[in-house]
Amino acid sequence: MTTVKQQPDRxxxxxxxxxPDFVFNEDVVRVFPDMIKRSVPGYPTIVENLGVLAARFAQPDTALYDLGSSLGAVTQALRRHVRTERCRVIAIDNSPAMVERCREYLHAQDSMFQELLPVEVIDADILALEFQPASLVALNFTLQFIDPAQRLALLGRIRQALVPGGALILSEKLRFEDAEEHALLNELHLDFKRANGYSELEIAQKRSAIENVMKPDSLEQHRERLLAAGFSKVVPWFQCLNFASLIALP
Structure with missing residues (x-):
């Protein structure tokens, strides 16, 4: 079994x-599990329940997509929970460092569990992906890193790939239309980071690194865009501070 070393985020x-602008490079890969756990409220709950939700929507002879798979946490959750025959997981990320480490994690998972869904990890741009028929697509904190002008087209292509009875699960950091609500939840998120040991310097420099890279939308924007992409219903199933996850049904 491959031993994958994790380091604290410093x-x-x-x-x-x-x-410099934030990049998913080898330095980030080394600390990513610690970084996301200490930065994203509710992240472990979202990931594990993505597997639970997927088990309801997964159908035989379809793909389960993990788009922007990073180190494969969602892919692992899908494989733990989905028992549908003749379906497989396709994990996509455009960071070679992430893809390499993701394969190591999945190899380790293979050695611990039996009868897991087959999985393919691909180094690719999800904007150029030719989708296969899918019953579940996960965009877990990925859309916010896509150029806003390209988000609707991507969601439209995902909608076209989904079979009847399938679902898109979209997790994102939110901004809020109401200025006071936005300010309050932003400050509570900073308190969350402080409680997890980040210094004011770390918080400030991370904000500077990511502000030109990550462009969050409001819940209203997400709903309107998903409906415009052809989805029939958008159901928020989780929110913790300014982070939320939605189920979009075709």
Missing amino acids: LFAQPVQQV
Whole structure:
């Protein structure tokens, strides 16, 4: 079994004169599990329940997509919970470092569990992906990193790939139309980070690194865009502070 070492997130602990834009490179890969656990409220709950939700929607002879799979946490949850025959997981990420480490994690999972769904991990751009018929598509904190002008087209292609009875599960950081609500939830999120040991310097430098890379939408924007993409119903199933997850039905 491959041993995968995890390191604590100290990427932004030292002051730098100019903070570069955030990139999912090897440095991020090494600390990613710690980073996301300490930065995203409710992340473990979302990931594990994505597997539970997928078990309801998964259908034989279809693909289950994990788009923007990073280290494969969602893929692993899908394989733990889905027992539908003749379906498989396709995990896509455009970071070679993430893809390499994801394969290591999945190899380790293979050695611990039997009768897991087959999985393919692909280094590719999800915007250029030719989708196969799918019963479940997971976009777990991925759409927010896509150019806003390209989001509707991507969701439309996902909708076209979904078979009847399938679902898209979309998890995102939210912004809020009401200024006071937005400010309150943003401050509570910063409190969450502080409670998890991040310093003011780390918080500030991470914000500078990610503000040009990650563009969150409001819940209203997500709903309107999903309906415009051809989905018939959008059901929020989870929210913790300014992070939420939605089920979109075809």
